[in-house]
Amino acid sequence: MSLEKSYFGITFTIAILLFAIVLSPLLPNLTRGQQQQQLFPFLSPTNTTENQINNDTQNESTTSASGNNNSPSSTNKVVILNFYDNDIGQFTNAKPILDKYGFKGTFFIVCSWASSDNNPSRMNWQQITQLYNEGHDINSHSTSHKVLSKLSADDLDYQVGQSKQCFREHIGAEPTVFSPPHSKGWNNATVIDTIAKYYDLSIGGFVSSPMFLHCYGWKQLQHAPQTDCRTYSDDGELNYANRYDIKESSHNSWDTRYLHDDTQIFEKFVELVNSQTNYNKDGKINAIPIIGYHNIEDDDAITSTHVSLFAAEMKYLHDNGFKVLTMSDLGYDENKNYLYVKNG
Numbered sequence: 390m391s392l393e394k395s396y397f398g399i400t401f402t403i404a405i406l407l408f409a410i411v412l413s414p415l416l417p418n419l420t421r422g423q424q425q426q427q428l429f430p431f432l433s434p435t436n437t438t439e440n441q442i443n444n445d446t447q448n449e450s451t452t453s454a455s456g457n458n459n460s461p462s463s464t465n466k467v468v469i470l471n472f473y474d475n476d477i478g479q480f481t482n483a484k485p486i487l488d489k490y491g492f493k494g495t496f497f498i499v500c501s502w503a504s505s506d507n508n509p510s511r512m513n514w515q516q517i518t519q520l521y522n523e524g525h526d527i528n529s530h531s532t533s534h535k536v537l538s539k540l541s542a543d544d545l546d547y548q549v550g551q552s553k554q555c556f557r558e559h560i561g562a563e564p565t566v567f568s569p570p571h572s573k574g575w576n577n578a579t580v581i582d583t584i585a586k587y588y589d590l591s592i593g594g595f596v597s598s599p600m601f602l603h604c605y606g607w608k609q610l611q612h613a614p615q616t617d618c619r620t621y622s623d624d625g626e627l628n629y630a631n632r633y634d635i636k637e638s639s640h641n642s643w644d645t646r647y648l649h650d651d652t653q654i655f656e657k658f659v660e661l662v663n664s665q666t667n668y669n670k671d672g673k674i675n676a677i678p679i680i681g682y683h684n685i686e687d688d689d690a691i692t693s694t695h696v697s698l699f700a701a702e703m704k705y706l707h708d709n710g711f712k713v714l715t716m717s718d719l720g721y722d723e724n725k726n727y728l729y730v731k732n733g
């Protein structure tokens with residue numbers, strides 16, 4: 390090696406070191422940018438195929454979960470994930486993804502379907518008990534999934550009230566939250582009065598916004614003005630939103646409307662979960678996106694959400710500091726007639 394080359398080499402090395410020192414404060418930004426690309430796999434114009442969604446899921450499956458991010462700055466962002474009808478994909482496909490991030494789902498169970506021995510498409514009591522023992526929220530979706538508004542008083546009582554006993558027999562605990570089947574009955578006073586006899590809360594109607602815990606976020610939508618969540622208005626009509634008609638957003642309506650185009654559906658998901666930031670400030674939660682799923686399965690059914698999409702949605706919640714609550718985390722203030730987040 391000649392002296393000239395050596396001198397050049399030393400000069401070059403010093404130049405590289407200086408360059409690294411000057412740029413080092415910017416490196417975290419570069420890393421964040423790379424993370425951002427990871428966070429929005431569907432929003433990047435170069436990353437929109439399902440193969441890439443699957444790659445993203447597989448890559449992430451090798452990383453360990455750090456659980457819920459409960460730092461104070463994250464508590465303005467919460468979400469509730471509801472699952473209906475005991476679909477087996479909730480156990481085989483959704484549960485491992487929820488477990489990876491330490492998230493707890495809220496499962497609305499139909500008692501008779503769980504008791505059936507020969508139905509591999511639905512979860513049985515053994516699987517549901519495991520969910521319960523692992524801290525997931527188990528609630529009632531009736532005894533056998535009838536349209537409640539068409540039933541006699543006795544049959545209505547059986548579907549709503551007796552289902553509590555079914556849960557007590559199988560998991561040793563009674564649910565406190567109900568959901569009427571077929572998305573029907575939540576606007577029927579007879580049904581609501583029966584639910585109110587047995588449960589603290591019920592979830593029914595659909596919205597494309599977060600659930601407003603004071604129940605008056607929708608007054609601009611030409612419904613009777615509400616100032617709180619009491620069940621009936623002063624003129625004796627059911628209020629649009631109340632403690633027995635908590636509103637959720639149907640993921641399956643996106644799955645159907647966008648024909649399982651996961652890029653579009655992911656954008657709707659991101660838009661919904663972030664829409665609460667206009668309402669929640671300084672850790673005070675006033676609005677919660679509640680998202681309803683059925684099966685988590687790759688069969689393209691109208692009641693199914695692709696597994697890779699669900700995985701990407703949960704990763705988004707985790708990576709962006711969302712806290713996943715359950716329906717049982719909601720309480721009702723009998724004096725103020727508001728919903729609130731317990732321990733929140």
Ligand SMILES: [Zn+2]
Nearest residue numbers: 473474570571
């Ligand atoms: Zn159902």
